[in-house]
Amino acid sequence: MRRLLYEARRAASSPNRNARSATVFGRLLGAAFVICLLTGLYSHFLQEPLDGMRFPTSPVWLYQVSQGVHITAGIACIPLLLVKLHSVFPQLFQHPPIKHPVDVLERASIALFVATSILQLVTGLLNTYQYYPWPFPFKQVHFALSFVIIGSLAIHIAVKLPLITRYWRARDSYDAEGRFVEPSSELDEARAAFVAESEATAELARFRAVRDADGTRRDRDPHAAPPAPARGLTGRVLRWIDSAHEVDREPGRARVSRRGFFTAAGVATGGVVALTAGQSFAPLSPLNAFGPRQRGLGPNDLPINRTAAAARVLETAMDPDWRLDVLVGGVATSFTLDALRGFDGADERLPIACVEGWSQTGSWRGVRLVDLLAAAGAPTDQRLRLTSLEEKGGYRVTEMGPEYASDPRTLVALELNGEPLSIDHGYPARMIAPGRPGVLQTKWLSSIEVLS
């Protein structure tokens, strides 16, 4: 078993798989994960605020940017996690697997971290494709796992802290010839033992090669491997692997290999970001080749999530008797569509920003919510309950904090991008407030209740 682990580790080794690469990609990945956690928490609390929580309504693009960053950083994490795991793969075959009680904590935290972060990125990405092939609820698991990921990451950083500080800077990591400087045994006993063992084996092999050379004198290719002690098929495979590693001992090759690895990682990360982030960030829109949404595409030139058909409002929304009720203390004031059109029209440019990351700013025209509330004799500094015509759905009834209710930019919108609202965008009237997630911009408004 020991030998198997050792050989597996040796086979998997390469000039790019060292503590310096792990440190470089680890800190990028760590930063991206923390960004994802913070932007994710912001999105979570916007949707499920704790008692007394208030949110900024300016700048109006705050949520658009925070959620765009959340999704984009998450996509960037995919190549970063892969190269980070690639850098440390040989460590999987460490022998003995557990040397010290701390190793239990370390290995457990790594297992937890790897499992949760892979699952988080896979399910997060597929959620933006609205594709859910797994047998558990996405939103709740995504939220719970985010804490587990950051927690296990903190434990992992704690365990590896001496190695991280040792290889923080490039100039401390490579010698003058560009060779990676192995950690001393105090920092990483397993790694140091591995290096010592690797050198000892090579030495032994060289000694045996010289000793056996008296009989059949082989053609001496300078690149040829020293014969490994193992025999049979395994021996041949191991010898072949060793010969593949021969080239890594040339510092020039190792440097090229390392440069190539870092460049590939950078291009892959930059590439997936550049070709998808256009769904969230207007300047990158022309590059949006693989994003699941395209700005400007859809009714009223804007994408949609839930259609009128899916929400089963095709009839109720087109009903000529439709009324918007404003309820204050059990008294309802009803507004017909014509009555709403009779208000002084207000124009605002506000973004629709989906939790799935895509967003687009639209030109909205409608009634200012503060004007509507005043017309119904309602205070404008209270929490509101918004109800949609939808028959069911998690966002049929939602609440709106007083910071949005009192913001003069919040509209009961009747038009979007110069046209009457499409039924898929919430005809006859929808809410549009600055800095809120799209799911809370209630479509097919039915009633607004002032809570006290």
Place this chain on the structure above:
Amino acid sequence: MSARVPSAASSAGGAGTSRTVRVVRGVLIALGVALVGLGGWVLTDTVSPNRYGGLLLWLAGSVVVHDAVLAPVVAAVSLLVRRTGRRIRPAVLWIVQGAVVVGAIFSLVVVPEIVAKAKGPKNDTVLPFDYGLRLAVLWLVIAALTAAVVALYLARRRQKVRPSTDQV
């Protein structure tokens, strides 16, 4: 590949550093354990127990797919390339390898999108593109760029080598 560091280098920071390290470690571990606990509590609080089995299976599956399939395949390909590519210039080898890595990572991101599109999105504004075609075009672009970069590298190298050989 291995140059040993003098053992003094690791303890260069002295006792002060190690005390700082100990404190930071303690804080990080306490924070980490607390967050993992919080995550576990949130999970049990919001997810029904009959979903735990599926979740555990997917968590374990994530590790197995990476550690037992993806990573060994990458390691084997990397060995194969290093072994068979010994006669090729290392830089050229790495440009090609890097291009394949970039294409493979794009494929990992886009293939689920192709599957999701094939399953039928909820409306026309979700997954509006022909992602399969776009991925194929991307691979072609990567191949063309790789060829151009290799050609450029070889041309520049030839230019650099010539004057020095003249002098010899």
